[in-house]
Amino acid sequence: MATTRTDVVIVGAGGAGGIIAAELAKAGMQVVALERGPRLNTSDFAGQDELRFFQRQDTRPDVKRQPVTWRRNASERATPLGSLAYGNQAGGGTVHYGAVSWRMHEDDFQARTNTIERYGADAIPSDSSLADWPLRYADLEPFYDQAEYELGVSGKAGNLRGTRIDGGNVFEAPREREYPLPPLLVEQPSLVFDEAARDMGYHPFSTPRAILSQPYNGRAGCSYCGFCQGFGCHMGAKSSILVTKLPEADATGNFELVTGAMVHRVNSDGDRATGVSYWLPDGSDNTVEADLVILAPFIYDNTRLLLLSQTPQFPNGLANSSGHLGKHVMTHLMARLLVKFDDRRMNAYMGPSAQKHSIDDFNADNFDHSGHDFIRGSQISIGTHNLQGGPISVSTINPPPGVPRWGAEYRDFIADAFTRYASMVAQTENLAYADQAIDLDPNVKDAWGLPAPRMTYDWRRPNERARVEFMLQRMEEIGEAMGASQVWRAPLSPGRPGAHHEGGTRMGSDPAESVVNRYGQTWDISNLFVVGSSTFPTMSGFNPTLTIQALAYMTADAIVNRYRGSPGPLV
Amino acid sequence: MGRRLSRRELLKNTAAVGAAGAVPAAAWSPLVNAQGADVPASLTADAFQTLEAVVARLIPADANGPGALEAGAASYIDRALGNALADALARYRAGLAALDALAVERTGRAFAALDAAMQDTLLHEIDADSAPNAALTGFVAVVLGHTIEGTFGDPRYGGNRDFIGWNLIGYPGLRLAVAASDQRMSDLPQWTRSSAYELAMFESLDPESEFDDD
Numbered sequence: 013m014a015t016t017r018t019d020v021v022i023v024g025a026g027g028a029g030g031i032i033a034a035e036l037a038k039a040g041m042q043v044v045a046l047e048r049g050p051r052l053n054t055s056d057f058a059g060q061d062e063l064r065f066f067q068r069q070d071t072r073p074d075v076k077r078q079p080v081t082w083r084r085n086a087s088e089r090a091t092p093l094g095s096l097a098y099g100n101q102a103g104g105g106t107v108h109y110g111a112v113s114w115r116m117h118e119d120d121f122q123a124r125t126n127t128i129e130r131y132g133a134d135a136i137p138s139d140s141s142l143a144d145w146p147l148r149y150a151d152l153e154p155f156y157d158q159a160e161y162e163l164g165v166s167g168k169a170g171n172l173r174g175t176r177i178d179g180g181n182v183f184e185a186p187r188e189r190e191y192p193l194p195p196l197l198v199e200q201p202s203l204v205f206d207e208a209a210r211d212m213g214y215h216p217f218s219t220p221r222a223i224l225s226q227p228y229n230g231r232a233g234c235s236y237c238g239f240c241q242g243f244g245c246h247m248g249a250k251s252s253i254l255v256t257k258l259p260e261a262d263a264t265g266n267f268e269l270v271t272g273a274m275v276h277r278v279n280s281d282g283d284r285a286t287g288v289s290y291w292l293p294d295g296s297d298n299t300v301e302a303d304l305v306i307l308a309p310f311i312y313d314n315t316r317l318l319l320l321s322q323t324p325q326f327p328n329g330l331a332n333s334s335g336h337l338g339k340h341v342m343t344h345l346m347a348r349l350l351v352k353f354d355d356r357r358m359n360a361y362m363g364p365s366a367q368k369h370s371i372d373d374f375n376a377d378n379f380d381h382s383g384h385d386f387i388r389g390s391q392i393s394i395g396t397h398n399l400q401g402g403p404i405s406v407s408t409i410n411p412p413p414g415v416p417r418w419g420a421e422y423r424d425f426i427a428d429a430f431t432r433y434a435s436m437v438a439q440t441e442n443l444a445y446a447d448q449a450i451d452l453d454p455n456v457k458d459a460w461g462l463p464a465p466r467m468t469y470d471w472r473r474p475n476e477r478a479r480v481e482f483m484l485q486r487m488e489e490i491g492e493a494m495g496a497s498q499v500w501r502a503p504l505s506p507g508r509p510g511a512h513h514e515g516g517t518r519m520g521s522d523p524a525e526s527v528v529n530r531y532g533q534t535w536d537i538s539n540l541f542v543v544g545s546s547t548f549p550t551m552s553g554f555n556p557t558l559t560i561q562a563l564a565y566m567t568a569d570a571i572v573n574r575y576r577g578s579p580g581p582l583v
Numbered sequence: 584m585g586r587r588l589s590r591r592e593l594l595k596n597t598a599a600v601g602a603a604g605a606v607p608a609a610a611w612s613p614l615v616n617a618q619g620a621d622v623p624a625s626l627t628a629d630a631f632q633t634l635e636a637v638v639a640r641l642i643p644a645d646a647n648g649p650g651a652l653e654a655g656a657a658s659y660i661d662r663a664l665g666n667a668l669a670d671a672l673a674r675y676r677a678g679l680a681a682l683d684a685l686a687v688e689r690t691g692r693a694f695a696a697l698d699a700a701m702q703d704t705l706l707h708e709i710d711a712d713s714a715p716n717a718a719l720t721g722f723v724a725v726v727l728g729h730t731i732e733g734t735f736g737d738p739r740y741g742g743n744r745d746f747i748g749w750n751l752i753g754y755p756g757l758r759l760a761v762a763a764s765d766q767r768m769s770d771l772p773q774w775t776r777s778s779a780y781e782l783a784m785f786e787s788l789d790p791e792s793e794f795d796d797d
Contacts (some may be wrong), residue, residue: 058788060757060779063736068667076670199766235760246784356769361754362761403735403754407728418641418710418727419703423650423751430752431771 018044021302026104028543028564029308030253034261035568046273049101059246062402066242071108073100077459084470098310103254110241111222114554118149118185140443143549146521146530155562163251166193167220183372201434202369205394208493219370222251240364241399278321285540311546312465315450315516331534341448341515342551345440347480349487351496358434361401368395375553386478390438391553397435412500438483470507514545529583625664630679636695651734659733659742677718
């Protein structure tokens with residue numbers, strides 16, 4: 013058992029924590045980051061071993077040691093989810109993610125106000141807690157820019173200071189300058205998708221991603237090996253926090269990373285955080301005392317740690333005077349449509365999955381929802397059926413109706429379809445609802461004896477079902493226009509949480525309605541911050557990582573330039 | 584069917600790199616008996632025989648070529664039950680025993696001794712929502728997932744022998760770099776055949792080492 017003292021302790025050295033660690037250490041603050049997993053190197057990744065990294069998920073949490081349970085509603089007993097998508101190593105999920113890097117729309121930050129203005133208050137489901145963000149896109153733009161340029165994001169602008177540019181995403185929010193790197197190469201599925209979408213009057217473009225299309229900042233460009241999502245990049249071409257911000261933090265001499273550290277409590281004295289306690293693999297219980305405590309693990313552990321750190325002053329969880337801790341959880345609903353061609357090979361296994369092209373015509377409020385029985389939308393992309401397209405991923409390709417999951421007909425199907433299929437996904441926004449929630453499971457414990465985080469969640473609400481059905485119909489039309497010989501839907505999930513879990517410590521303008529302010533600073537304890545997608549009030553149809561990273565830069569900026577000089581509430 | 588790779592296409596595609604490559608030198612090889620048959624490491628001989636019969640029905644060989652059994656999927660599973668899939672060993676023992684018991688109850692013969700049609704009938708029965716026995720509930724899905732791993736996974740792990748799985752689906756093979764022209768093509772690229780651990784960049788790595796937390 014050891015007690016150490018530092019200026020700042022950060023829980024989780026991933027997509028958010030790694031950025032804050034580097035920025036604060038560069039500003040001269042002494043930073044200790046506690047990471048539950050190991051710190052790997054680019055040379056550890058046999059990037060083409062699909063069994064190890066995609067199937068057995070060696071860079072992700074072990075669901076037996078670190079279970080997260082799920083139930084559809086409060087009357088069910090929760091059972092552990094079979095796989096977890098977040099990261100379990102320094103760099104977090106950015107090590108193995110697909111690296112799709114969106115800025116959210118201006119409208120996404122004001123979804124409640126805009127919906128009421130355009131469609132009336134009745135358009136919002138009565139049980140939804142849809143909310144505006146406590147900041148606007150313009151507040152975040154400089155930090156989006158900083159993230160794109162420091163980390164390395166490839167893409168083409170579709171809106172430069174208000175000028176729409178064909179070939180980029182014409183629906184994107186205005187950006188001050190072009191992407192630092194041009195788009196990745198184009199592959200066959202995107203060629204066919206683009207032509208069909210353009211003929212239909214849509215606006216296809218190359219999906220922006222944190223993968224280097226050419227050498228940048230001393231790192232090599234992508235070689236298109238195809239083993240990307242689920243894998244650590246053996247080239248270092250993926251702009252993970254492991255190869256970008258952690259080396260920056262190391263170089264300051266002010267940064268210490270402790271791996272294998274399982275944080276089990278945020279220590280506090282009244283309305284002041286004093287540090288955190290953590291277990292090491294040798295069983296020792298250790299404490300870091302710090303002036304500033306920053307929580308940046310995946311969303312489950314933000315909520316769980318605060319619940320576990322209750323005190324007489326905060327009996328319902330630390331910094332939870334609002335009662336909103338653990339609530340308003342959202343996940344992307346992944347509606348999928350498969351297409352198969354007789355006259356050409358799609359070769360969807362080629363290149364990184366995030367290389368594929370997208371349309372944004374049906375996302376957010378980019379189309380008129382009048383006459384529809386839902387609000388908000390989806391970003392639609394072409395690609396492989398599930399994250400990556402290597403040979404084991406045949407297991408993820410849903411056969412068309414009438415073809416069984418095994419046997420001679422199945423064999424014939426995969427032999428025919430593997431090089432000839434592509435898949436479209438509508439990554440669909442999930443509105444916030446207070447009863448989509450995370451709490452402590454009373455029945456299931458993790459390997460350390462702590463209660464597992466428990467999700468109570470079922471996406472199948474009327475507004476969500478209508479949104480998903482609308483998107484499936486649009487994708488069917490695109491699939492027909494692409495000239496596919498066969499178009500079929502993948503089954504929808506039975507209520508299960510989808511991709512990109514967000515919420516639980518939502519940010520807001522009102523301390524009674526939210527856990528943190530725009531900087532991720534908890535309303536109740538001014539030296540305790542939470543950074544990550546757990547603070548998102550809404551999710552858009554876009555992947556969250558670049559917004560997580562922009563928020564991390566904004567928080568770091570506020571700490572260095574304002575908080576450090578006069579500690580206290582930033583709002 | 585007509586979309587399958589023709590034999591001519593297959594030969595054309597592999598010609599440049601030689602026929603299906605040998606199993607990598609560093610790879611695990613199965614124990615074999617005097618008759619050249621695989622000797623199981625985790626399962627009993629009877630259970631292994633049943634497993635071989637099951638994987639042979641999940642992805643069968645047919646007139647177009649070999650399937651999961653020939654790819655070594657059963658040996659892959661048997662070996663993995665001793666390490667990466669150790670948590671599933673009890674499940675396999677119980678499931679395979681229950682399947683054999685069901686076969687004996689229905690036909691008087693072991694599952695592996697039945698003809699393919701009867702094996703399919705029994706597998707469909709236990710793959711339905713109401714399996715006759717708790718040990719068989721969801722069992723086909725479990726074996727199918729591992730059969731796909733053993734048929735299409737990296738040969739380093741003991742399956743996908745002679746790249747049977749990759750040949751079956753027309754996967755062109757691992758490559759460290761893909762050219763822009765390959766990305767855009769609407770036909771098949773040239774094939775390559777090697778394990779990831781035969782590539783110079785990765786040959787010193789051990790796929791079954793644990794990442795150390797410390």
